[in-house]
Amino acid sequence: MYELSLISLLALCLVSFIGVPHGSFDGAVAALLGYRTKKDFFIFVTLYLIISAAVIVFWIYFPIVSLLLFIFMSVIHFGLCDWSYLELRKYKWSISLTHGLNIVFGIIFFHTNETFEIFIFLSNSSFSQLQDYLVIVYLCYICLLFRYFYLAYKIPILRRGLLEILLILLIIFYTEPLVGFSIYFCLIHTFKHIKSILKDTSKYLSNNKFVTITTVAFTVLTWIGGCVAIIYLYNNYSFEESFIKTLFIGLAALTLPHMTLVDIFYRRKFN
Numbered sequence: 001m002y003e004l005s006l007i008s009l010l011a012l013c014l015v016s017f018i019g020v021p022h023g024s025f026d027g028a029v030a031a032l033l034g035y036r037t038k039k040d041f042f043i044f045v046t047l048y049l050i051i052s053a054a055v056i057v058f059w060i061y062f063p064i065v066s067l068l069l070f071i072f073m074s075v076i077h078f079g080l081c082d083w084s085y086l087e088l089r090k091y092k093w094s095i096s097l098t099h100g101l102n103i104v105f106g107i108i109f110f111h112t113n114e115t116f117e118i119f120i121f122l123s124n125s126s127f128s129q130l131q132d133y134l135v136i137v138y139l140c141y142i143c144l145l146f147r148y149f150y151l152a153y154k155i156p157i158l159r160r161g162l163l164e165i166l167l168i169l170l171i172i173f174y175t176e177p178l179v180g181f182s183i184y185f186c187l188i189h190t191f192k193h194i195k196s197i198l199k200d201t202s203k204y205l206s207n208n209k210f211v212t213i214t215t216v217a218f219t220v221l222t223w224i225g226g227c228v229a230i231i232y233l234y235n236n237y238s239f240e241e242s243f244i245k246t247l248f249i250g251l252a253a254l255t256l257p258h259m260t261l262v263d264i265f266y267r268r269k270f271n
Contacts, residue, residue: 005176008176008178011178021215021219024216026218031211032204033261059249064123066252070252073256074104075105079095079098079100082188084196091151095148098165099164101141102168103184105137107172110172114177118177121241122249148162200270225250229242
Protein backbone atom coordinates (compact mmCIF):
# COMPACT_ATOMS: atom_id res chain seq x y z
CA MET A 1 0.00 0.00 0.00
CA TYR A 2 1.42 3.38 -1.04
CA GLU A 3 0.91 6.16 1.49
CA LEU A 4 1.29 9.92 1.15
CA SER A 5 2.28 12.38 3.84
CA LEU A 6 -0.20 15.18 4.50
CA ILE A 7 2.04 17.80 2.86
CA SER A 8 2.49 15.60 -0.23
CA LEU A 9 -1.26 15.10 -0.45
CA LEU A 10 -1.79 18.86 -0.24
CA ALA A 11 0.89 19.32 -2.91
CA LEU A 12 -0.96 17.00 -5.28
CA CYS A 13 -4.17 18.93 -4.60
CA LEU A 14 -2.29 22.06 -5.62
CA VAL A 15 -1.21 20.36 -8.86
CA SER A 16 -4.82 19.29 -9.51
CA PHE A 17 -6.42 22.67 -8.92
CA ILE A 18 -3.69 25.02 -10.20
CA GLY A 19 -1.24 23.06 -12.32
CA VAL A 20 -3.49 20.78 -14.36
CA PRO A 21 -5.89 23.56 -15.49
CA HIS A 22 -3.05 25.39 -17.25
CA GLY A 23 -3.54 22.87 -20.05
CA SER A 24 -7.12 24.09 -20.36
CA PHE A 25 -5.72 27.09 -22.22
CA ASP A 26 -5.12 24.69 -25.11
CA GLY A 27 -8.49 25.80 -26.47
CA ALA A 28 -7.09 29.32 -26.70
CA VAL A 29 -3.91 27.96 -28.29
CA ALA A 30 -6.02 26.13 -30.88
CA ALA A 31 -7.82 29.38 -31.66
CA LEU A 32 -4.48 31.15 -32.07
CA LEU A 33 -3.52 28.45 -34.57
CA GLY A 34 -6.68 29.01 -36.61
CA TYR A 35 -9.20 26.54 -35.12
CA ARG A 36 -11.92 29.16 -34.66
CA THR A 37 -15.00 27.85 -36.46
CA LYS A 38 -17.29 25.38 -34.68
CA LYS A 39 -16.36 22.63 -37.12
CA ASP A 40 -12.59 23.18 -36.78
CA PHE A 41 -12.78 23.43 -33.01
CA PHE A 42 -14.84 20.24 -32.83
CA ILE A 43 -12.17 18.44 -34.87
CA PHE A 44 -9.48 19.79 -32.53
CA VAL A 45 -11.30 18.63 -29.38
CA THR A 46 -12.03 15.21 -30.90
CA LEU A 47 -8.38 14.64 -31.85
CA TYR A 48 -7.27 15.85 -28.41
CA LEU A 49 -9.56 13.39 -26.65
CA ILE A 50 -8.60 10.49 -28.94
CA ILE A 51 -4.88 11.04 -28.22
CA SER A 52 -5.52 11.31 -24.47
CA ALA A 53 -7.62 8.13 -24.45
CA ALA A 54 -4.95 6.31 -26.47
CA VAL A 55 -2.31 7.23 -23.88
CA ILE A 56 -4.47 5.84 -21.05
CA VAL A 57 -5.08 2.57 -22.92
CA PHE A 58 -1.38 2.29 -23.75
CA TRP A 59 -0.49 2.86 -20.07
CA ILE A 60 -2.84 0.08 -18.98
CA TYR A 61 -1.15 -2.46 -21.26
CA PHE A 62 2.44 -1.12 -21.24
CA PRO A 63 2.92 0.74 -17.93
CA ILE A 64 6.73 0.66 -17.82
CA VAL A 65 7.17 1.95 -21.38
CA SER A 66 4.46 4.55 -20.76
CA LEU A 67 6.15 5.83 -17.62
CA LEU A 68 9.54 6.07 -19.32
CA LEU A 69 8.00 7.94 -22.26
CA PHE A 70 6.19 10.25 -19.83
CA ILE A 71 9.48 11.06 -18.08
CA PHE A 72 11.13 11.73 -21.44
CA MET A 73 8.25 13.97 -22.59
CA SER A 74 8.35 15.86 -19.30
CA VAL A 75 12.06 16.61 -19.71
CA ILE A 76 11.49 17.96 -23.24
CA HIS A 77 8.30 19.90 -22.41
CA PHE A 78 9.55 21.49 -19.19
CA GLY A 79 12.84 22.33 -20.85
CA LEU A 80 11.23 24.04 -23.85
CA CYS A 81 8.87 25.99 -21.59
CA ASP A 82 11.63 27.14 -19.22
CA TRP A 83 13.87 28.06 -22.13
CA SER A 84 11.34 29.97 -24.22
CA TYR A 85 11.14 33.10 -22.06
CA LEU A 86 14.89 33.64 -22.48
CA GLU A 87 14.19 34.42 -26.17
CA LEU A 88 17.52 32.96 -27.23
CA ARG A 89 17.34 30.65 -30.25
CA LYS A 90 21.01 29.77 -30.28
CA TYR A 91 21.93 26.76 -28.12
CA LYS A 92 18.20 25.96 -27.88
CA TRP A 93 18.43 22.23 -27.21
CA SER A 94 21.42 22.44 -24.91
CA ILE A 95 19.64 25.02 -22.74
CA SER A 96 16.27 23.25 -22.91
CA LEU A 97 17.69 19.87 -21.89
CA THR A 98 19.51 21.44 -18.95
CA HIS A 99 16.26 22.98 -17.67
CA GLY A 100 14.24 19.83 -18.29
CA LEU A 101 16.73 17.44 -16.71
CA ASN A 102 17.15 19.83 -13.80
CA ILE A 103 13.63 19.40 -12.44
CA VAL A 104 12.94 15.77 -13.41
CA PHE A 105 16.26 14.15 -12.60
CA GLY A 106 17.04 16.65 -9.86
CA ILE A 107 14.11 15.19 -7.92
CA ILE A 108 15.24 11.64 -8.73
CA PHE A 109 18.82 12.41 -7.64
CA PHE A 110 17.93 14.01 -4.29
CA HIS A 111 15.07 11.62 -3.48
CA THR A 112 15.94 8.40 -5.32
CA ASN A 113 14.23 5.92 -3.00
CA GLU A 114 11.02 7.94 -2.58
CA THR A 115 10.81 8.66 -6.30
CA PHE A 116 11.31 5.03 -7.28
CA GLU A 117 8.58 4.02 -4.84
CA ILE A 118 6.24 6.24 -6.83
CA PHE A 119 7.52 4.85 -10.14
CA ILE A 120 7.08 1.26 -8.96
CA PHE A 121 3.53 2.00 -7.82
CA LEU A 122 2.59 3.78 -11.07
CA SER A 123 4.05 1.08 -13.31
CA ASN A 124 3.21 -1.97 -11.17
CA SER A 125 6.78 -3.10 -11.85
CA SER A 126 10.23 -3.05 -10.31
CA PHE A 127 12.42 -0.19 -11.47
CA SER A 128 15.50 -1.36 -9.60
CA GLN A 129 17.34 -2.44 -12.75
CA LEU A 130 16.97 1.04 -14.21
CA GLN A 131 18.82 2.67 -11.32
CA ASP A 132 22.09 1.41 -12.78
CA TYR A 133 21.57 3.65 -15.82
CA LEU A 134 20.87 6.80 -13.82
CA VAL A 135 24.57 7.59 -13.54
CA ILE A 136 24.68 8.07 -17.32
CA VAL A 137 21.85 10.62 -17.15
CA TYR A 138 23.49 12.39 -14.20
CA LEU A 139 26.79 12.66 -16.10
CA CYS A 140 25.00 14.10 -19.14
CA TYR A 141 23.22 16.61 -16.91
CA ILE A 142 26.46 17.66 -15.17
CA CYS A 143 28.12 18.23 -18.57
CA LEU A 144 25.15 20.29 -19.73
CA LEU A 145 25.14 22.28 -16.48
CA PHE A 146 28.85 23.13 -16.82
CA ARG A 147 28.16 24.23 -20.39
CA TYR A 148 25.27 26.36 -19.10
CA PHE A 149 27.61 28.06 -16.60
CA TYR A 150 30.04 28.79 -19.43
CA LEU A 151 27.30 30.16 -21.69
CA ALA A 152 25.89 32.26 -18.85
CA TYR A 153 29.34 33.77 -18.40
CA LYS A 154 29.34 34.80 -22.07
CA ILE A 155 25.60 35.63 -22.48
CA PRO A 156 24.17 37.78 -19.67
CA ILE A 157 20.50 36.89 -20.30
CA LEU A 158 21.26 33.25 -19.46
CA ARG A 159 22.16 34.26 -15.91
CA ARG A 160 18.43 34.51 -15.21
CA GLY A 161 18.01 30.93 -16.36
CA LEU A 162 20.98 29.78 -14.31
CA LEU A 163 19.58 31.48 -11.21
CA GLU A 164 16.27 29.70 -11.79
CA ILE A 165 18.02 26.33 -12.17
CA LEU A 166 19.87 26.79 -8.87
CA LEU A 167 16.70 27.97 -7.10
CA ILE A 168 14.78 24.90 -8.30
CA LEU A 169 17.60 22.60 -7.11
CA LEU A 170 17.49 24.30 -3.71
CA ILE A 171 13.72 23.84 -3.45
CA ILE A 172 13.68 20.17 -4.43
CA PHE A 173 16.64 19.44 -2.13
CA TYR A 174 14.80 20.73 0.95
CA THR A 175 11.30 19.41 0.15
CA GLU A 176 9.65 16.04 -0.37
CA PRO A 177 9.69 14.95 -4.05
CA LEU A 178 5.98 15.58 -4.68
CA VAL A 179 6.15 18.91 -2.86
CA GLY A 180 9.15 20.07 -4.89
CA PHE A 181 7.46 18.98 -8.09
CA SER A 182 4.26 20.78 -7.10
CA ILE A 183 6.06 24.05 -6.37
CA TYR A 184 7.83 23.91 -9.72
CA PHE A 185 4.79 22.78 -11.72
CA CYS A 186 2.35 25.29 -10.26
CA LEU A 187 4.47 28.37 -9.56
CA ILE A 188 7.03 28.22 -12.37
CA HIS A 189 5.85 26.06 -15.27
CA THR A 190 2.15 26.96 -15.07
CA PHE A 191 2.84 30.66 -14.48
CA LYS A 192 5.16 30.92 -17.50
CA HIS A 193 2.76 29.06 -19.77
CA ILE A 194 -0.32 31.08 -18.84
CA LYS A 195 1.59 34.35 -19.07
CA SER A 196 2.75 33.48 -22.59
CA ILE A 197 -0.71 32.39 -23.77
CA LEU A 198 -2.49 35.43 -22.33
CA LYS A 199 0.03 37.74 -23.97
CA ASP A 200 -0.65 36.23 -27.40
CA THR A 201 -4.43 35.89 -26.99
CA SER A 202 -4.75 39.54 -25.99
CA LYS A 203 -2.68 40.48 -29.02
CA TYR A 204 -4.13 38.20 -31.70
CA LEU A 205 -7.63 37.23 -30.52
CA SER A 206 -10.47 39.74 -30.35
CA ASN A 207 -12.91 37.32 -28.70
CA ASN A 208 -11.58 37.01 -25.14
CA LYS A 209 -14.92 35.54 -24.07
CA PHE A 210 -14.09 32.44 -26.13
CA VAL A 211 -10.82 32.03 -24.22
CA THR A 212 -12.61 32.27 -20.87
CA ILE A 213 -15.41 29.88 -21.79
CA THR A 214 -13.17 27.18 -23.29
CA THR A 215 -10.65 27.39 -20.45
CA VAL A 216 -13.32 27.08 -17.75
CA ALA A 217 -15.11 24.30 -19.64
CA PHE A 218 -11.93 22.26 -20.18
CA THR A 219 -10.93 22.74 -16.54
CA VAL A 220 -14.28 21.58 -15.16
CA LEU A 221 -14.40 18.59 -17.52
CA THR A 222 -10.87 17.60 -16.48
CA TRP A 223 -11.83 17.76 -12.80
CA ILE A 224 -14.98 15.71 -13.43
CA GLY A 225 -12.99 13.11 -15.35
CA GLY A 226 -10.46 12.95 -12.52
CA CYS A 227 -13.18 12.45 -9.90
CA VAL A 228 -14.74 9.64 -11.96
CA ALA A 229 -11.33 7.95 -12.28
CA ILE A 230 -10.65 8.22 -8.53
CA ILE A 231 -14.06 6.72 -7.71
CA TYR A 232 -13.45 3.87 -10.17
CA LEU A 233 -9.97 3.11 -8.83
CA TYR A 234 -11.16 3.35 -5.21
CA ASN A 235 -12.65 -0.13 -5.62
CA ASN A 236 -9.13 -1.59 -5.64
CA TYR A 237 -6.94 1.09 -4.06
CA SER A 238 -6.93 3.48 -1.12
CA PHE A 239 -7.97 7.08 -1.74
CA GLU A 240 -4.34 8.23 -1.77
CA GLU A 241 -3.35 5.53 -4.24
CA SER A 242 -6.36 6.29 -6.45
CA PHE A 243 -5.51 9.99 -6.34
CA ILE A 244 -1.85 9.60 -7.31
CA LYS A 245 -2.60 7.11 -10.11
CA THR A 246 -5.34 9.34 -11.51
CA LEU A 247 -3.19 12.46 -11.33
CA PHE A 248 -0.03 11.14 -12.97
CA ILE A 249 -1.63 8.89 -15.57
CA GLY A 250 -3.99 11.78 -16.29
CA LEU A 251 -1.03 14.15 -16.63
CA ALA A 252 0.57 11.72 -19.09
CA ALA A 253 -2.66 11.49 -21.08
CA LEU A 254 -2.91 15.28 -21.28
CA THR A 255 0.81 15.91 -21.83
CA LEU A 256 1.05 14.25 -25.25
CA PRO A 257 -1.66 16.32 -27.01
CA HIS A 258 -0.71 19.41 -24.96
CA MET A 259 2.97 19.04 -25.83
CA THR A 260 2.19 18.40 -29.51
CA LEU A 261 0.02 21.50 -29.70
CA VAL A 262 2.25 23.83 -27.68
CA ASP A 263 5.81 22.69 -28.37
CA ILE A 264 5.44 21.77 -32.03
CA PHE A 265 2.80 24.06 -33.48
CA TYR A 266 2.40 27.02 -31.09
CA ARG A 267 6.09 27.67 -30.37
CA ARG A 268 6.94 27.33 -34.05
CA LYS A 269 4.49 30.11 -34.93
CA PHE A 270 4.71 32.46 -31.95
CA ASN A 271 8.22 31.99 -30.48
